[in-house]
Amino acid sequence: MMSQTYRTREEWRALIAEFEQSGLSQKDFCEQRGLSPAYFGQRRLRLQREAEDNDTGFALAVPQPTTSQQSVQLRIGQTELVLPLSVSPRWVAQLVKELSA
Structure with a gap:
């Protein structure tokens, strides 16, 4: 059973950035860190949508x-x-x- 740990938005962003740089599958990344792959995916999608909503349109x-x-x-x-x-x-x-x- 995976323990429930409260993470701030910034901690989730850092964790997701670490995942994206890891080269691992989402499942493997989550298993190594004791995370629920389904919940990790939900948080990742939510933060991506927030980033898109806050996009100023400038590059x-x-x-x-x-x-x-x-x-x-x-x-x-x-x-x-x-x-x-x-x-x-x-x-x-x-x-x-x-x-x-």
Whole structure:
């Protein structure tokens, strides 16, 4: 039987981030930590939905250090897109528009 432990929202976020970096299946991750896979999945989905609801619609654009190929890196949550600087801003805007539909 798994013990019930109260975790704060921040503790759940950290636990979910640890899971996403672990490379383990959700079942294996939960077994190793004595967590209910079903409850873990519920908490993970709830936090993902909260993050989507709080999304401001802005993405963080990070110019990469000068290298032989310069690029722009876009990050939204756990998603990362690296584009060459030669990409048209209109193309990027259209991509963002299509992805948000």
